[in-house]
Amino acid sequence: MKVNGKDYRTIWLEDGICKMINQNLLPHKFEIFEAKTYQETCVAIKTMITRGAGAIGAAAGFAMAQAAFENPDNNAETFLTKAKIEIEATRPTAQDLFAATARVFEKSLISSEEAVKEAQKIANENVDAGRKIGEFGAELLRDGMRVLTHCNAGWLAFVDWGTAISPVYVAKEQEKSIFVYSDETRPRLQGSRLSAWELYHNDIPHKIIPDNAAAALMQDGKIDIVITGADRIAANGDTANKIGTLEKAICAKYFDIPFYIAAPSSTFDKNCPSGKEIPIEYRSDDEVKMMEGIDSTGNLNKITVANPSSEALNPGFDVTPADLITGYITENGIKNGVENL
């Protein structure tokens, strides 16, 4: 998708270096971060320089391929297994990460070239899946519709196109006028920092709302459809996604507004029977009590916004039960209800 009119992917492997848009600096600075080793790529995933289900998957694949190149002995399964464990420890809730490391790990046992090929294939599949999700999802969007999205499951969260926002991009190509309300998505503000940034750069009319305002907008008849991404979808359709997704799904049900999950099939975890088995990542208090942004002198500054003596509780994800989900938009079409998954 576009940044200042120029096409970019969010992450790519070039001469063994994993290059990625530094999403921690957005929307304030547009900068490409370069991870020269698999361990640097691990740090980039962990510190959310790259983030979002699909981008994490691609990053994990690239990291595994980097490990194959760094492997001192090409047959050293021990080294590769250790690397795989390290990569998988970076973001334990992301299903795409595990799918990618497993695939590239297998090829890395053959050769590092095969590992790179597989990692590139994963990234390309992600782009294709995003585009197809957009095409299927766009069928749900009629001219003039207002979409609510939560967090960032736009192209920044994937290698390109994205999932939840991809239907909006495709609908724009089809000359439908679609308006997007983007939940700011506390605590990390992926909505107001990232979704708003990519919508702006791709000429989609939109407004940022505080997470608290979503139900009020639904009540006012200002939301026609909710589309979010997913970090992991259990076999019964229960879906782990950014904290707050569950609230939006409950409110959408209450106001009888369709609620869709958009995700590539790699996000479906057949080995996970239900949402109860999805591990939830608890993150640092600082994400709630402190905020980062640009101050009046143009510098990145971190400020304390909460009572410093109080503790916070900061779950990164929540699980939306399948019965609140109208349907799943995947690269293979739209499935309504868990029995069709």
Add this chain to the structure above:
Amino acid sequence: MKVNGKDYRTIWLEDGICKMINQNLLPHKFEIFEAKTYQETCVAIKTMITRGAGAIGAAAGFAMAQAAFENPDNNAETFLTKAKIEIEATRPTAQDLFAATARVFEKSLISSEEAVKEAQKIANENVDAGRKIGEFGAELLRDGMRVLTHCNAGWLAFVDWGTAISPVYVAKEQEKSIFVYSDETRPRLQGSRLSAWELYHNDIPHKIIPDNAAAALMQDGKIDIVITGADRIAANGDTANKIGTLEKAICAKYFDIPFYIAAPSSTFDKNCPSGKEIPIEYRSDDEVKMMEGIDSTGNLNKITVANPSSEALNPGFDVTPADLITGYITENGIKNGVENL
């Protein structure tokens, strides 16, 4: 209630000066703001130096009394009417404000001394009502319960005691151990700035959560009861309160958790048939796109946290329909359901 171990009210009138805790500086600095004229008090209400339904009511009463003193001619109804209109324009959603100005205006037509007496009476009634709300509300709280609250309807929002948090303070006197989860309450963070601050200073165990996390906590069985305040309650029981209250009420209903509104009877507006007639205040984009806090040098700093080229939508309040409300805790007892109001 206590600040650093010393008792305070949030707002009081002393020698014609309206003194108040400057809530815009909390939790970072504890400072008393002095408004010397009714117009300065208006500015203090508008800029939220004092905020919260009850404190606004007391402030409006004090402002009206200040106007009575400033009145160049004691009988000049024109001057007083103009002042009343100005005071009422500061925060159009707050029912307590209109109740207070009406009462003090009437007395100001008699004499400025009568006006002051009435304004003091309003403030004292507010303290008494808060205490009684606490006593009735504490009956709902069993030892070990976990309360979710939204925004700040603690003592800072009133003259003392508060409404939604008052039952927790009274339960503490009764030696019940109550844990409070405080929604941070974007965009203005009254939960993480104010509720957390007052809970900390009054030794109530608590944690701040992002607004997005409330449903996840309910799903995990970590919330036993939700109590929030109200800015205006319509004749049918529909309740306007801080944006996000509606989401919490819908989620509480979904998880079968009791959801109570705590408010003095002055918040009930018999002239307003339903929530549809309650005007909703839209506030500035900057509240969503910028954040204020203490930087690493210890200074108050304002930073931009969102994509600067995007617009925001920032409704200050939402309306929770009566059928989502388990009951209303008032100074006259707990009423379950609108038919008893």
